Amino acid sequence: MNHNKYDGTIHPEVWVRQIRLSFYDQNNENTKNEQETVDYCKLLIHPSIKISSETNSFVGLVNDLKLDTSYDAFKKSIKKKVQELKFNNINKDNGDDESLKFLNNFIQLCYEGEITEIGERKRLFLNALSKGSLQHSLIDNKFDKINSMEKLSKYFYESLLDEPKTVENGSYITLKHVATGKYLSSCTDSYERGSGYSGYLVYAGPTVPDTSCVWKINEDQEKIRNNQLGKFLTIFYGDLFTLTNKNIEYNLSVSGDDESPATKNSKVCNARYGSLWHFRSTNSENPPYVKSKDIINLQSDQFVLRSSESTFTCDNKTYQEVACHKERIGGNDEWCIEIIEQSNQERG
Structure with missing residues (x-):
């Protein structure tokens, strides 16, 4: 069975979850217990990353990986990806799919980069939207009222629904x-x-x-x-x-x-x-x-x-x-x- 080695370029929880899922058979039964899977994971971790010999659980393994300096570098690289993220709403035929992909990508990147503070998430989300767009305008207008990712998503989709109903120059x-x-x-x-x-x-x-x-x-x-x-x-x-x-x-x-x-x-x-x-x-x-x-x-x-x-x-x-x-x-x-x-x- 071929598994990717862990070298600090993937989120620890995502990597461990991928390994765990691979040990389920066709009947959805786990073929390895937790200790066996943890021991197997240790063999796939690059030797420059230190793992305690006493670690014997998934939680402990993830915590060890997060304590390594490689995880700080990983989070910084993820934050840079979020800062460079841009929403393109030009292709109307695939509008719903593209919007969902963008929103899911943003949420997942924030999770992996441990960007949890809603104020920072709002600023990064605004940065991903074109300044001339309805999406930017509505989120900016509602900025102080947004206190959760759920509300941020709600107003984002509201702006997409508003687009066909907006009055335009030449209407x-x-x-x-x-x-x-x-x-x-x-x-x-x-x-x-x-x-x-x-x-x-x-x-x-x-x-x-x-x-x-x-x-x-x-x-x-x-x-x-x-x-x-x-x-x-x-x-x-x-x-x-x-x-x-x-x-x-x-x-x-x-x-x-x-x-x-x-x-x-x-x-x-x-x-x-x-x-x-x-x-x-x-x-x-x-x-x-x-x-x-x-x-x-x-x-x-x-x-x-x-x-x-x-x-x-x-x-x-x-x-x-x-x-x-x-x-x-x-x-x-x-x-x-x-x-x-x-x-x-x-x-x-």
Whole structure:
């Protein structure tokens, strides 16, 4: 029977377990007792590694191997492997398998390197994740709440499940007004016909979305995220973007100088040059990135997008008003994001 000799390049418990398992027959019965197996193991240990002549148990044998200086060198080499570990989530076809392999490899290396302190494990785990990834962002966001390997694994898998639901630069979305169930919409009617005003009507329209309710998120500028400069596909809370109506191809805009027709707040319209907006989470957990079905506030600088049951008339048609305000944020300022079509850009 061929067995690997022990030379300090494998974890003592793993090596002893391999020897023990080899002495089980087809009926799953052990063909050697503990003393016989220990004596056999001693013959396979490199002579530079000192084993007490009195050692006669598996526990004692493992303890002897761990007392040798070779074990300290082994642990340092394992820690270096953990520090160099990287998670690659590009191959979506084998995503589950690759994620499981990565997580199991990380846990096993931490065990073999005796990296037991959860704070160190969290730092090493973050180091293995790309700084621009959802995985890094969620673990970093939940860092102080993670107090066990089980929670670290939970949030890692949560980020993988979130990935198909995240709002991205280039995504087509709808925004449903939570209080009234109507969708943010636009049409080619103007608030002020014949006045030279170039903005098109924005209102809370149908309760079943159509093409007038679809908006494209456009975020072109580079930004710093996790101390890394670049263009990131995922939209995070606080990121600035424009919203372009798919039908009209004009941009959502707020005019602080003009009054809305019903409530006399700040007027909202669709204009050629739109305002910069950002999402504000209403979730007390403060998630880092935006997902479909999130309830949000939509803000441009200090202006908050609002609708209510207030209506106005234009061209003999009645519309539910959408306006902006700088007052205290309330229930009428809540919108639900729904992804209609995901971005066709490749995730890096």
